[in-house]
Structure formats: structure tokens, C-alpha cells
Amino acid sequence: MIVCRKIIEIFKEICKIPHCSFKAEKFKEYLIAYCKKTGAKVVTDDVGNIQVVKGDPKICLQSHYDMVCMGDAPEIELVEEGNILQAKNSSLGADNGIGCAIMLDLLERKDNIELLFTCDEEVGLIGATNLNLELKSKYLLNLDSEEEGDIFVGCAGGVEMLCSKPITYEKVEGDWKTYELETVGFIGGHSGVDADKDIKNAIKEMAYFLHDNSCMISSFKGGEANNSIPKYVKVVVVSKEDMVGNSDIKVTKVDTQPMKYITQSKEIISFLNSMHSGVRSYNKELNIVQRSTNLAIVESKEDSFYVELFPRAMSSEDMDRVKVELISQLEVFGFVYKLEHEFPSWKPNIGDFAKRVQEVSLKHFDKSDFVAIHAGLEAGVIVDKFPDMEAASIGPNIYFPHSIREYVEIDSVLKVSKVIEELINSY
Template sequence: MSNIIEHFKTLTQIPHCSKDADKLCDFLVDFAKERGYEVEVDSTKNIYIHKGTPSLCLQAHYDMVCMGKAPQIETYEEEGWMKAKDSSLGADNGMAIAMMMQLMDEGRVLEFLLTSDEEIGLIGANEVAFDFKAAYMLNLDSEDEAEVYIGCAGGADITAFKQDSYAEGKGDCYEVAVKGLAGGHSGVDINKGIPSAIKVLGRYLAQKDVTQLASIYAGERRNSIPANAVAIVRCEKLLENEGGVQVRKLRESPMILSEGDKLIALINAFKHGVRKENRELGIPDVSINLAIINADERGGVTIETSARAMDADSLDALTYETVSFFEMYGFESKVEDKYPAWKPDITDFTKLVDEKMKEVFGKSKLMAIHAGLECGVIAEKYPKMKFASIGPTIRYPHSTRERVKLDSVEKTFTVLDKIIQSV
């Protein structure tokens, strides 16, 4: 176990934010080759590592969502959890990579698929085309111990743009800010009552009848619940702090967006969060995250959202509804990085994984997750392979509160070892 944690700490010191993980890619390639494994890297920086004729392929992504001070990560342990000081930790999915490194240290006859840029639309998984030998693939990107995941949500990023112009404004100028909210994963945390900084800001501006918007910079990542949002506005009446909204009067007299009132109305009207529950699975069925809104100095307004659904029809319906909503406010929309749902399926492989989970934890549940796992994408490419997903307990990924339960890592690795021996 200590070796896994040490491997993980090594990973935290190598920058690997999405779109900027080349240093970690090179490190992992060298690590595998030094231990006698064959390595292939494709054009999207997916890494395929293999030895002998394995029956099992282990899969994880090696990029991370960088929040706060990341990629500068300082880890510490507290009451059985590993955390990071003022940054995301990268346990999603770095702890899985650390487990793989331990298995390579042991020289196991396995395949390893390490995918790139999962956190920004499963980009690497969409391009996987390696010649796998194994009949089974075990994804290590789940975030709850004693659970075996056999299905996941599909998703799409819906972006919108409008070119506005600037006009003269009236009244005093204010900075209106919502800062330092908890944030969280836009899929697995979307039903946990975590407030969106964008929605809190929009509600305040609408309630105060603010219609003059000079600029807005809100949200951090498409797949993170917004923790921060700041707007510069003008208003002819006094604005003051209220609840979690911080107001600061400025001496400036900026121009305002000609249709800033419509943008404020859009933010207030947008139905962020869970749209429908899946009572059978006990998770959200349909959700959308109003992730980022920015206005540039030329009056261009950009909106970014992340939509998820447990089936293709629901995702298509949500996508159509969102595009139509943006069009009502004069925006042009695009649908990007769409990926399929992984329909829950019980197989001999999922039964085996479930059995080994029970041997270690004394319990297990077959589950689906309201987030994108790469199993859905890869399963479409390799229909003869059988898939399952497990992982140690990780809380609040994609935020500066991210943490991983250390004894869960040890036990999950024991489950993994039992699966490898049985397959």
C-alpha cells in the first residue's frame, strides 16, 4: 500500500492538467519500458502498455482537472484521508495510475490502457484503436468502494455564443461577486445541493432589477459546478452585500453590453442541476451544469454547459431543449464532445468483480454512475470485450475539496489483485 501512495505522490509532482499532460505521458512511457513492458502511444497520446498474452486490460485516464493552485499540488493526510492544500488532488484518476505502477513493479502479465484528456470530453477514449489481446477490461475510474459500476451516463458539451455591442450606461458602477463556493463534479455531485456561483449571482442581479451588465467572468471548468462568478454592473440604486454575494462600489464608468439585460434574464431562467431522477438506479437520470459564462472586451459572450443523461434519447432531448433555449436569447449554439451512455449490463465478468468485492469488503452493489466513464466509448469500439468499473472512495473530485480515503485504496487494490488472479 505504501508503494502505491508513494507512486501517487510522485504523480502529483508531474504536471498533468488536461491538454497539458505531456510530461506525465513521457514519464509513464519510460516507467513501463524500464520494467520490460512493450509500449505504444497514438496520435492523441493514449498509452497502451502490455506484456505477454494477458486476459485482463486495466484502464484509466492520466489527465486531471486542475483547480486552485494545481498543478502545484501539496498533499497531506488528515483522519485517514489524503487531501491537497488549496488545489484539486488528482486522485481522479491518479490513484488508479499509481495502482497500475505498482502492478508494473511486480511484473504482472497485463494490458494497461492509459487514456488522454478524459476530463475535457473523453478525447483520448474516442480515438482508441489498439489491438487488445484481453477479453476483459476493468476501468479504475469509479469513486466509491464496495461498488461495481456496470453503466454510466452519456454526455455532451453545449456551447453558445453571441456578438453583442457596447452602449453608454447610467448610475454607479459595482463589482458583484460570488466567490469560494464548494464546487464539485458536475455529474456525481450535481444532486448534492452544492450551489452554483453563476446561479447565485444571476438570482441576485435579477432580484435587484439590475439590467446594465458591463462584463462577467464566471465558472472554472465545464465539468465543475461553478465556485466563482464576478460581474461588473451599473445601477442607479444602491447595491449592497447580501448572503453570499459580495458587492464593491467602483469609481469607473464603463460601457455596458447592449443586451446585458437579456443575459441576466437567461442566467436566472436557466434550469441548472438535476432535471430528472432515475429512481431505479437511485441517481440523477438527466442533468445539466451551467458551467462557464464570459464576456470579452469586444462584446462577445460565450456560455459553456455540460449535459448528461443515462440514455441516448434523453440526452438528445436535453440537447435540443438547451439549444432552443439559447436561441430564444439570440445565441448560436454548438454541440461538442458528445459521448455515449454505457447501458447497464450484468455479465460473467461483472459477477466475478462483484464476488471479489464482497470477499474484501463484505458487501458489494452493482451500480451505474451519473458521469461519463470511458467504458461507454470503448465498449462501442470493442463489442466483444466485457467491462466493469471499480475504484477507491474519492470525494469532491474536480474541486479544491477533493480527497481520497487511504484504507479504501488498500482494500480496492486487494480486490484488484483477486480479480487479476481469477481472470
């Protein structure tokens, strides 16, 4: 137990060093110095990733070294109560600082080991995407998962689709009434992992409401981020008829009239109603969403109507299929589009390495399942660059990451570190 406890001591040191995303320079220097002291070879690339090699490694352990800073972070005041380690009024950074601590501890004690510390994962997998280092190992073990026993073996790829359609406006003349429409009570969620939770999309509900009412759009703005299920939409419309709201849409009559409305209002309402948002297909074998789309952001601008879509798929073949479907639909409705920040899927693969990870895990945990996630993971991006590598991802129990409620279970950290050590010893 004494050896394991050292991981927690290392983690406590890490908590003293600021390492919010984009501001982790000090921590990077700390990692480099720490690793060099062990006699390992340390190499970095331009974007800020760090590779550490000792001897002839078979497994590359990988963690990201940035954290999501919430509340008082990077000022972190630790609170340890029994098995629970958390921070007072800030995120803890156990995601993924615990992974870093496990790696540093093992580096000191192992002769054949490779480590990869990636930068800026939390702000769009930047380090992994721009990785420019030659990994030596045959296997990649990512330590950024948050449930002990689970072994991640696949993830979804995704791409941002930025779309716009030219529009014109007509002057409001005559007998129109003006209404402000707002969505109320929508909860939002992650567009990937929550895709199958039947969470209502505020843009879709607004479009459905507009379809039932004969009105013209003066302005339309909705959605928060491309990877969030939209929570809030506000639309100003003009109508010749009285409008009444419902439980999702609050309708307020406004006395002042807007100057203009969008000539193509009907087409836009049809487009938004035709655009499916949520699960497109399901993988029953892995019990996971196979393809999804998020109708994420909509905004009427001076001379165009802007729409952001965010499709995801569990394989590149599926992603191609979704893209063709969406592009065809966009073309029919007169939109132009561009694709940005595409990241690859990691097609679920239970190979020899994943099986070995499970074998060792089962010695320490009552159950150990293979899982895939309908969201992007660094391991997916890395194996896309090194197709001969086999990867898996594990980690200790971490709750409420990215929030001031984040905490980690210490005994879970110690058990997961044992699994990793035994795994290294087994090759």
C-alpha cells in the same frame, strides 16, 4: 502476504518517476521496459497508450498512467504510517499509480493477461478518447475507482456547449448610478457528482437578483470551469434606483461611471433566469442524477455575450433530449452555439462480468454494491469504441485524490489485488 506487498514496492518505485499529466514520458518508457522484460507483447499508439498482451487473455486490466501533480509533486516524499501511505506536501498519485502497480505485479505472474495503460486521463480522458489499439479481451476491468467493494457499471456522457449572442452597447447618459455586484460565500463543486447536493450556482443567483432590480448591465463575468458549479460572479450595472444587496450579493456604489451598457440587458437577464442549472431528471432505480446541465461560464465581450453550458446524461438517448431542449432555448434567445469535446455515456449495465466481479468481491469485503456515477469515466469511452466488451471499474480506498491530502490504505490495495487475481483465475 509477501506477494501482495510487492505491489507497494512497485508503487514506491513509480513514485520516483515524474508522471504529471502531459509530462509522463519517463514513466511511459519505464512501463514499456518493465512489460517487455516479462516477455509480453507491447504495442503503443500515437497518443501514448500502451497495450500489453500475454497468452490468450479474457480480461483487460486498465489504468491511466498520468497523475494530478499538486504541491511538491512530481517530487514525492513518501510517508508510511501503519496502514496509511501518503506524500509529504504533495499529491500521492495513488490515483492511478496503485492501479498500474497492481497490473505490473500481475503481469509477472499470469500467463494469460492483457493490460492497457492510458495517458492523460486527468486532463480530459485524452488517452481513452484517442485510443487506437485493438483490445483482445472480452472484458474490461478499469482500476481507477476509489472505494473498495464498489463496482462501477455506468457513467454519464457530456458535451461542452459554447454559445454566443451578438450584443450592442448604449452610451450611459443622464441620471444613472453605478454599482458593482459580487457574489459572496458560494462554495462551488463538481458539476456532475455534486449536481444533486443543492449547491447554489452563483450565476443563477446573480441573474435572480438582477431580475428583481431594474438596471442595465455594463459588464458581466462569472464562473470558473465548465465542470465546476460557478462560485464567483462580478457584474457592473447602471441603475436609476438605489440598489441594496443581500446575503448572497454584495453591492458597492461606485463613483466613476462606466461609458456604456448592453442594449440587450433585459433579454440577457431573462435568458439567464430561464436557463435551468443542476438536476434535470433523476434515476430512482440507481439513485443517481440521470440528466443535468451546468450554466458554467458567462462573460460579456466587445460585441457578444458568451455563455458556456455543460450538459450530462446517463445514456445517449437522454443526451439527445437534453441537447434539443438547450438548443431550442438558445435559438429563441438569439444565441449561436458549437459543441466541443463530447464524450459518451456508459449506460448502466449489470451483466455477467459485473456479477462475477461482485461474487469475488464479496469474499473479501462485507459489502459490494453496483454504482454508477454522473461524470465521465474512461471505461465509458473505451466500451463506446468496443461495444462487444463488458466493463466494470473497481479500486482500493483512496482518499482526497488530486490534493496534497491524498492517501491510500495499504490493506485495501492488497485486498483489491486479490479480487483481481481471483477474477482472472476464474476465467
